[in-house]
Amino acid sequence: MNVSIVIMAAGLGTRMKSNISKVLHEISGYPMLYHILKEASSLSDDISLVLYHQADTIKSEMEKYFQDIHYVIQDHINFPGTGGAIMGVCPKHERVLVLSGDMPLVLKEDMELFLSESAPVVLSTFFAKDPTGYGRVIMDENKLVQKIVEQKDANPKELEVKSVNAGVYLFAKDFLENNLAKLTNNNNQNEYYITDLIGIAKSQNLDVKAVFVDENTFMGVNSKYQLAKAEELMQQKIKKAFMEAGVIMKLPETIYIESDVIIEGESIIENGVSLLKGSRIINSHIKTNSVIEDSIVENSQVGPMARIRPKSILKESKIGNFVEIKKSTLQGVKAGHLSYLGDSLIDEGTNIGCGTITCNYDGKAKYQTIIGKNVFVGSDTQLVAPVIIEDDVIIASGTTVTKNIKKGSLAINRAPLKVVESFFYKFFGKEEK
Ligand code: UD1
Ligand code: MG
Numbered sequence: 001m002n003v004s005i006v007i008m009a010a011g012l013g014t015r016m017k018s019n020i021s022k023v024l025h026e027i028s029g030y031p032m033l034y035h036i037l038k039e040a041s042s043l044s045d046d047i048s049l050v051l052y053h054q055a056d057t058i059k060s061e062m063e064k065y066f067q068d069i070h071y072v073i074q075d076h077i078n079f080p081g082t083g084g085a086i087m088g089v090c091p092k093h094e095r096v097l098v099l100s101g102d103m104p105l106v107l108k109e110d111m112e113l114f115l116s117e118s119a120p121v122v123l124s125t126f127f128a129k130d131p132t133g134y135g136r137v138i139m140d141e142n143k144l145v146q147k148i149v150e151q152k153d154a155n156p157k158e159l160e161v162k163s164v165n166a167g168v169y170l171f172a173k174d175f176l177e178n179n180l181a182k183l184t185n186n187n188n189q190n191e192y193y194i195t196d197l198i199g200i201a202k203s204q205n206l207d208v209k210a211v212f213v214d215e216n217t218f219m220g221v222n223s224k225y226q227l228a229k230a231e232e233l234m235q236q237k238i239k240k241a242f243m244e245a246g247v248i249m250k251l252p253e254t255i256y257i258e259s260d261v262i263i264e265g266e267s268i269i270e271n272g273v274s275l276l277k278g279s280r281i282i283n284s285h286i287k288t289n290s291v292i293e294d295s296i297v298e299n300s301q302v303g304p305m306a307r308i309r310p311k312s313i314l315k316e317s318k319i320g321n322f323v324e325i326k327k328s329t330l331q332g333v334k335a336g337h338l339s340y341l342g343d344s345l346i347d348e349g350t351n352i353g354c355g356t357i358t359c360n361y362d363g364k365a366k367y368q369t370i371i372g373k374n375v376f377v378g379s380d381t382q383l384v385a386p387v388i389i390e391d392d393v394i395i396a397s398g399t400t401v402t403k404n405i406k407k408g409s410l411a412i413n414r415a416p417l418k419v420v421e422s423f424f425y426k427f428f429g430k431e432e433k
Contacts, residue, residue: 036101047069096172098170105218136158167220298313306323318336324342327343368385380397
């Protein structure tokens, strides 16, 4: 698409009350800024990100995800404000779409709304029930935009205006080239406002167009309360899309799903489940309060209250309550209760008894446990890794396995049970009845 995109993210974010940059606060598992850059990247080949405060941290964070972003450092000392933010940008295309880094919910199609407009200046507006904090869009009696007045500069009459500036603009590049130098900082914040470009366009009798947008989609995140609001809205969107694609969700408002998670086929996600970054759920049933992170679950049942940690692959398996699995591949395995399976490879037909633990860590390094097909691991077994259990093995309940076990064997290391009759009565001095 022939449009350059500028994302302003140089502000201090004071209202966030945090040492972490505002735009690095996470929503659905990724920094706020990531979401808008991802959408922008799908629309344009020329994206400028304007930075100043914590520029290095933000840049290195974004470089993890994006390669072709132009990083522009704002001359914040001499030209603070959103107008100052766009002064150092050199757009490639004739039209320039300007957005803020604190708008995590704006999608590509929302950006496209602006591109059908041909006026040299296009702004975005919505009617806010509570306009506090927003710039007010002042219109004349014919509903034509005259100017934008910031809350801190508005007179009492202007403060009553409910049509507010959503903070997204589409400018003709030559309009910016001709007029950016005309901005002044003659206002209550002593800042150069991008919003003053509207009044400047009007004074030149240029066409200014207002695009009406959805308040929820274009909300700006300035505080931690708004961060929570934006999270809620993004979660609603994510879950709605999955349900429409055929996933069953029980009490969806209690489910948390990060933004790159994939759920396919006939899957059921029960209440309280968290599906974290990198997870892929295929034809599976994830029961109440389970947590799955960066793992693949296919044709399986997990939970309730199971924790599947990163780099696990579960296929055709049944994982029950209080089972923790980490960096393990299970194919056709049952692990019904209270187990820890870490760094393991477990094959078809194997049953992991209650309380089984892979002792995968000796305090220095991690070791692997390999279990073959049709192995019966009795309850309360400890598998001291590295260890290999071949196919068709029975491990007796309570065994500590410290060496490899050959195919078809029984492994048992129980101390003989000693029974001392009437000991209770001797010990407590009570009469036997
Ligand atoms: C801005 C608008 C306001 C609009 C609101 C919508 C101005 C003057 N005001 O107010 O009319 O209703 O957005 O959400 O534009 N930034 C810079 N450099 C700076 C200052 C800010 O890059 O010197 C960036 C910030 O990082 C942020 C964006 O610009 O991403 C907007 O700044 P913010 O302080 O959030 O402006 P608002 O007060 O929300
Ligand atoms: Mg803002």
